[in-house]
Every structure is written in C-alpha cells, then in structure tokens.
Amino acid sequence: xxxxxxxxxxxPELAADLPAIRSAMAAAQVTRALCISTxxxxxxxxxxxxxxxxxxxxxxxxxxxxxxxxxxSVAELVAATGQPRVVAIGETGLDYYQMDERKGGRGxxxxxxxxxxxxxxxxxxxxxxVPLVIHTRAASADTLAILDEEGExxxxxxxxxxxxxxxxxxxxxxxxxxRGFYISFSGIVTFKSARDLQAVAAWVPEDRLLIETDSPxxxxxxxxxxxxTPALVPHVAARxxxxxxxxxxxxxxxxxxNFTRLFSRVAA
Numbered sequence: 090x091x092x093x094x095x096x097x098x099x100x101p102e103l104a105a106d107l108p109a110i111r112s113a114m115a116a117a118q119v120t121r122a123l124c125i126s127t128x129x130x131x132x133x134x135x136x137x138x139x140x141x142x143x144x145x146x147x148x149x150x151x152x153x154x155x156x157x158x159x160x161x162s163v164a165e166l167v168a169a170t171g172q173p174r175v176v177a178i179g180e181t182g183l184d185y186y187q188m189d190e191r192k193g194g195r196g197x198x199x200x201x202x203x204x205x206x207x208x209x210x211x212x213x214x215x216x217x218x219v220p221l222v223i224h225t226r227a228a229s230a231d232t233l234a235i236l237d238e239e240g241e242x243x244x245x246x247x248x249x250x251x252x253x254x255x256x257x258x259x260x261x262x263x264x265x266x267x268r269g270f271y272i273s274f275s276g277i278v279t280f281k282s283a284r285d286l287q288a289v290a291a292w293v294p295e296d297r298l299l300i301e302t303d304s305p306x307x308x309x310x311x312x313x314x315x316x317x318t319p320a321l322v323p324h325v326a327a328r329x330x331x332x333x334x335x336x337x338x339x340x341x342x343x344x345x346x347n348f349t350r351l352f353s354r355v356a357a
Contacts, residue, residue, distance in 0.1 A: 090118040090338070091326060092345040093319035094273050095180075095222065095253045095301035098124050098145075099134045102305035102316055111142075113320035120144055121345070122319045123352065125180055125222065127152035129159040132169060139174040146355055148222055150179040150210055153203045160206065166213035176352040179222025180253060181210035183235075186227040197231075204235060211239040214248035220351055221250030223270070229261045236268060243269030251351060254303045255289070262289050266297055271351055273299035276309030276317065279328045291332045299351070300325045300344045 093114075097103070103110060114122070121144045126132045132149050139147035149169040151158060161169075166178055183203050214221045221241075225232040241247050251271040255262065262272055272293045277283050302308075302325070304317035309324040326340040333340070349355055 090341045092348045093122040093302050093322045094299040096122050096304045096319050110318050117320040119319050126150050128155050129161050146174050146176045148177040148179050150181045153184040163213045167217045170217040170219050176354045177220045177222050178210050178214040180224045182224040183228035183232050184226045223252050229257050259289050271297045273301045275301050275303045276307040279309040295343045
C-alpha cells in the first residue's frame with residue numbers, strides 16, 4: 090500500500106535491526122522502499138541489500154555533503170546502474186547549508202567540487218536513462234541553474250527524477266515541476282513549524298507526489314526526535330491527506346503509482 094521512496098537502511102542506526110524493521114514495515118502496510126546510496130564506498134552494501142529482498146531497490150551516487158570519498162566518473166555511475174535492482178542515480182545535488190563565511194567557513198566559490206560532482210551525476214543519469222534523486226539545501230538557485238545548463242528541462246532526453254525531502258519554497262516546487270521532476274515529502278511536513286511547506290504539499294499535483302522517511306532521520310510527529318524507519322511513512326501520508334482533504338488510501342495509492350512510474354525499472 091505505502092512506498093517509502095527514500096531511506097538509508099545501511100546506516101548504522103538501522104542496519105543491525107533489519108529483520109525488525111521489515112516486520113514493522115509489513116505491519117504498517119509499507120510494501121516497498123528505495124534504499125539510497127550516499128558514497129561509492131557504501132554502494133555495494135546498498136545494492137546487496139536491495140538484491141537480497143524483493144521489495145527493496147537501490148540507487149547509486151555520492152551525497153553532496155560527502156567529502157574525502159571516492160569521486161565517481163560518469164562511466165562508473167553508468168556501469169553501476171547495470172547492477173540488479175539499481176533504479177536511479179543519487180542522492181546528488183547541492184548543499185550549502187553548512188557554509189557560513191561569517192564564521193570563517195567556506196563560500197560558494199569554494200564548493201566547485203559539489204557542482205562538478207552534481208554535473209557528473211546528471212550526465213550519468215541521462216546516459217543510463219535513469220532518474221535522479223536530488224538533494225538541495227540552501228542551494229536551490231544553483232541546483233536549478235545546473236539542471237538547466239545540463240539540459241534537464243523536462244524535454245526529450247531529460248533524465249528527470251525527484252526533489253527528495255522537499256523543504257524549499259513554492260516557487261522552487263513550481264520550477265522543479267516545470268522541469269518534469271517529482272516532489273517528495275518527508276516527516277518534516279508533519280512538524281508544527283512547517284506551515285510554508287504544508288502549503289506547498291497541499292497543491293503539488295497528485296501525479297507528481299511522493300512520500301518518504303529519509304530514515305533514520307526526520308521521524309514524523311508523534312515520533313519526532315526518535316529513530317525513523319520506513320514503517321513510519323504512513324504518518325507522512327496521513328498528514329498529506331489531511332492537508333489535501335483526501336483519504337490516506339488515496340495518498341498511498343497515488344504516491345505508490347508515481348513511484349512505479351518514475352522508477353520505471355521497478356515492478357509494481
């Protein structure tokens with residue numbers, strides 16, 4: 090019924106409890122999950138996890154915050170998408186949140202390595218014909234600009250993909266949608282302080298909507314502050330249903346259908 094479109098089950102907080110996590114998923118009617126790669130060093134574990142379970146899939150990529158790790162080439166990423174149950178490239182993108190020049194931190198100009206890595210991932214996705222899983226934080230203008238420069242305008246040949254754990258403005262959401270991307274909401278949408286995000290979640294077209302946990306982080310209310318797992322994604326769906334004035338089942342069915350459509354290598 091429910092699909093968690095973004096989780097990190099290989100992270101230490103969850104990896105040791107996989108049988109319990111899968112049992113809780115079954116009890117909560119969470120039937121599928123996409124396991125996300127954040128480094129090339131982690132990718133073999135992520136891919137093996139997906140290959141070992143008929144309701145898990147995997148991505149390959151390097152998170153924008155990951156430093157001092159192996160930097161993949163386009164060819165490496167494309168080759169990795171040929172492995173079983175690998176359905177997307179990412180997560181990738183830009184993250185300027187930790188940058189603070191006022192405190193002696195790095196400036197935008199110091200993050201060319203993030204932008205170069207993002208371009209590599211985009212080019213690999215277009216070549217492999219798989220979608221992108223995009224992380225953008227405090228960097229939406231550059232994220233959109235690079236997508237445009239790399240031809241990701243929603244036209245022929247575009248890889249497309251999803252802006253995961255969306256926390257940006259309505260204007261950024263519209264720009265992503267215009268470029269053919271999906272929008273995924275996490276437990277943040279259940280937080281009382283997230284009024285602007287809730288307004289975005291109320292109008293995103295139903296056929297571009299995904300739900301996720303980003304577990305082990307961002308547990309939804311009423312579990313905020315605790316370790317998150319895919320079994321809690323129904324709470325994200327419930328909040329979206331409330332905001333949109335529809336049933337939880339409708340959100341579950343629509344977001345699961347969207348997941349299958351976007352990640353076209355996935356069996357329904």
